[in-house]
Amino acid sequence: MDDILSKSTTANTGEVLEENAIGALWQICFVANSFVFPIYAQFDKEYEISRMEFVVLFVLSHRDCLMAWEICRMTGLPKNNISRGIQKLETKGLISRSPDPKDARRAMVTTTEKGHILFDKLLAAYTKRADGFLSLLDENDKADLDRIMVKLSKFMPTIA
Amino acid sequence: MDDILSKSTTANTGEVLEENAIGALWQICFVANSFVFPIYAQFDKEYEISRMEFVVLFVLSHRDCLMAWEICRMTGLPKNNISRGIQKLETKGLISRSPDPKDARRAMVTTTEKGHILFDKLLAAYTKRADGFLSLLDENDKADLDRIMVKLSKFMPTIA
DNA sequence: TATGTCAAGTCCCATATGGGACTATTATTT
DNA sequence: AAATAATAGTCCCATATGGGACTTGACATA
Incomplete structure (x- = not known):
């Protein structure tokens, strides 16, 4: 019998995943991590x-103002994390919070001018990287991807 | 002018993301997190x-045996994390490590019988959840998704 | 054989993360 | 109105994470 080592084919990145239905979601996670970490x-x-x-700024760039719990729902991230993100951004003067006069528990979060200026730089880097990934796809692929991701996003978790 | 609060449309989950090319990758990350956290x-x-x-067991379920650095490359995860995962699994008797006689730095990792039994349960849960997500897609969508994800996986990072 | 370089893993440490308890406020029920 | 539940957000704490230093061993070159 062969050496145990010979069982190991030199596996390439992501190679494992190209197999079945289960693989599709594994691959989504893999691509997501590959994109997002760097x-x-x-x-x-x-x-x-x-x-x-960044997540808070990103979401805010699509809505003029939001409450923390809305950001949680839109991102699927736990509220303590979002809370911390908001606190940091406020400390830096990148966002501002205006308490809701009708409900003292709530506060609307808005990006400041300083925040917009910084976010533009962040978004440029983000977009550049995203384009790098998407450049692997042709126009049909991109359309398909959009359509599919919209569908998948409907399957929503309820994260505390 | 309206109350500041009225600017906030009640945003639905994932709604932000359905916009442009940048949104596609945001959405991939969103779906990935939504899938994987629970x-x-x-x-x-x-x-x-x-x-x-789990990641180590998953990757091992596709190859009889692997070395730690291969698992890193296949998953895109940093080697210290993988190292810890392997250590835990070995402690529990779910995998075994056989040192490479030709290179004392290396060790081949293999799933034990006990590991296989546990992994089958894990995979069943994983598959069930994956099927839940994918049930939102029709057959064309699934085929498109597979094709696209394979393409995207090629855009590989080099993570330490 | 000495020497420098690289590779596989492990270890240490500072930070990020998420669960859950908690506070303060509002909504609902009686 | 009082009592109860629910909600927004913060805090605390234990664990997970990733960067980087470190160890050990292999390999290239002299």
């Missing part, structure tokens, strides 16, 4: 912005 | 298996 490392290094801070 | 929480609660342990 970007967040870059944000941290270049701008001292953490993942949670 | 499953790992379940694994931790029901089987006391951590994410890293």
Whole structure:
């Protein structure tokens, strides 16, 4: 019988995953991690912005103002993490919080001008990287991907 | 002018993301997190298996035996994390390590019988959840998704 | 054989993370 | 109105994570 070592074919990255239905979701996670880790490392290094801070800014860039719990729902991230992200951003003057006069528990979060300026830089880096990934796809692929991801996003978790 | 609060449309989960090319990758990450967090929480609660342990078992289920650095490359995860996962699994008797006689730095990792038995349960839960997600897609979608994810997986990072 | 370089894993440490308890406020029920 | 539940957000704490230093061993070159 062969040496035990010979059983190991030199596996390439992501290779494992190209198999069945289960593989599709594994691969989604794999691609997501591959995309997101280097970007967040870059944000941290270049701008001292953490993942949670970026997430808050990103979501806010699509709505003028939001409450923390809305950001949680939109991102699927736990509220304590979002809370911390918001606190950091506020400390840095990148967002501002205005308490809801009708409900003292709530506060609306808005990006400040300073926050917009920084976010533009972050988004440029983000977009550049995203384009790098998507450049592997043709136009049909991109359309399919959009359609599929919209469908999949409907399957929502309820994260505390 | 309207109350500041009225600016906030009640945003639904994942809604932000359905916009442009940048949104596609955001959405991939969103779906990935939505899929993966509850499953790992379940694994931790029901089987006391951590994410890293599952990842190692998962990858090993596709290859008879592998070395740690191969698992890193296939998963894109840092080697210290994988190292810890392997250590835990070995302690529990779910995998075994046989040192490479030709290179004392290396060790081949193999799933034990006990490991296989546990992994079957984990995989059943994983598959069930994956099927839940994928049930939102029709057959064309699934085929498209597979094709696209294989393409995207080629855009590989080099993670330490 | 000495020497420098690289590779596989492990270890240490500072930070990020998520669960759950807690506070403060509002909504609902009686 | 009082009592109870529910909600937004924060805090605490134990664990997970990733960067980087370190150890050990292999390999290339002299």
